[in-house]
Amino acid sequence: MMKDKNILIVGGSSGIGKALAELLSPSNNLFIASRTADNLTNLNVKHIPFDVTTDDLDISALPEQLHGFVYCPGSINLRPFKGLGIDAFESDFQLNVIGAVKALKSVLGLLTTSASSSVVFFSTVAVQTGMPFHSSIAASKGAIEGLTRSLAAEFAPKIRVNAIAPSLVDTPLAAKFLNNETKLEKANERHPLGRVGNAKEIAQAAAYLLGEESSWMTGKVLQLDGGIGNLKT
Numbered sequence: 001m002m003k004d005k006n007i008l009i010v011g012g013s014s015g016i017g018k019a020l021a022e023l024l025s026p027s028n029n030l031f032i033a034s035r036t037a038d039n040l041t042n043l044n045v046k047h048i049p050f051d052v053t054t055d056d057l058d059i060s061a062l063p064e065q066l067h068g069f070v071y072c073p074g075s076i077n078l079r080p081f082k083g084l085g086i087d088a089f090e091s092d093f094q095l096n097v098i099g100a101v102k103a104l105k106s107v108l109g110l111l112t113t114s115a116s117s118s119v120v121f122f123s124t125v126a127v128q129t130g131m132p133f134h135s136s137i138a139a140s141k142g143a144i145e146g147l148t149r150s151l152a153a154e155f156a157p158k159i160r161v162n163a164i165a166p167s168l169v170d171t172p173l174a175a176k177f178l179n180n181e182t183k184l185e186k187a188n189e190r191h192p193l194g195r196v197g198n199a200k201e202i203a204q205a206a207a208y209l210l211g212e213e214s215s216w217m218t219g220k221v222l223q224l225d226g227g228i229g230n231l232k233t
Contacts (some may be wrong), residue, residue, distance in 0.1 A: 004028050006063045006146030007210060010052065010103050011072035013039045016122070017172035020070065020205035021045055024210070031062055052099040057106040066110040068210040070120045071100040072225070074141075076173055078133045089136050096140035097147070111159055118210045119155075121148055123165040125225040141165075145221050152219030160218040162209045167225035169197040 001155045005028045012032035016050050020041055021030055025043050032040060033050035040047055050111045075092050077084075100121060111117040123141040126134040145163060152161040168174055168187055178184045178196065188195045205224050208214050223229050 005067035005210075006065060007031070007068035007070070008033060008066055008107060009070045009072060010034070010050070010072075010099075010194075012045075012070070013037060013047075014071070015173055015207070016166075016169065016199045016202045017070070017072035019199035020072075020206050023200070023203050023207050028068075029063070033057060035086055042100070044207055052103065053095060057103050059106055059110065060219040062107065062110060064110065065113045066117060067114050068118050069104060069107055069111060070206060070210070072122060073099055074122055074124075074173065075137060076177070077136050078177075080133055081128065084136050085137075089139065092136045092140045093143070096137070097143045100144065101147070115158075116215065117159050118214070119151070119159060119161040120206050120209045121161070121163040123148075123163045123221055125223065125229045126166050127165060128221075128223070129229045143214045147219060149219045156218055160209075160214070162214070162217060162219070163221045164202060164205050164209070165221050165223050165225065165229070166197055166202050167191060167228045169202055170198060171199050190228060191225070192231040192233045195226065197224065197226060 007028050008031045009017050009021055009094055010033045012021045013034035021032055021043055024030055025045055030045040032045050033048040035051050037047040048058055050057055073095055075095055077088060077092055121144050123145050126138040127142045127145055148161050148163040170178055178187060205222055
């Protein structure tokens with residue numbers, strides 16, 4: 001069976017990245033760059049061992065042409081500003097921004113060989129909606145939103161660049177905020193739609209941004225947040 005596209009997902013072994021891999025793998029050639037392949041055994045993907053904080057991405061394991069690039073690694077470092085050291089800001093920035101820049105730079109030549117390719121980043125609802133205790137993550141993800149728009153302008157019309165800004169999503173990364181009934185109930189209540197998101201919902205949005213259905217969209221940050229970013233109920 002002929003596969004549609006060659007797509008690289010950085011951080012695709014858990015959470016939203018894994019949900020996206022499950023969604024795309026039947027009809028695309030998927031390459032997953034992550035620290036572990038433990039969760040990928042049942043998927044038809046090629047795994048590339050990669051720790052974004054320490055490694056350079058091995059592009060020799062990739063095809064000569066890429067149609068899509070998704071950067072999933074992120075952090076949820078929620079603490080009062082006075083309790084955050086400079087090292088926390090630097091660590092979040094390295095993971096969320098510098099890691100994305102380095103990974104994209106390493107495969108940019110592969111993306112440009114395609115007639116049309118798509119880049120997808122992840123932000124957070126806390127960039128456009130001020131929330132307490134989010135200063136470090138909002139600062140780094142705010143940089144991602146600026147990067148998204150700047151690169152979209154620079155790379156048009158050949159490479160589209162978009163981002164998704166979710167609210168709290170039920171993934172391993174968010175587990176400590178949802179690990180009992182009280183926490184889950186309070187998190188649900190904060191959202192106008194009455195619940196937190198799930199990984200498959202965010203993955204479907206990412207798949208849309210990678211596909212031809214969104215071929216007239218670039219420089220966009222999609223708010224997918226259960227209404228919390230725009231509504232007060």
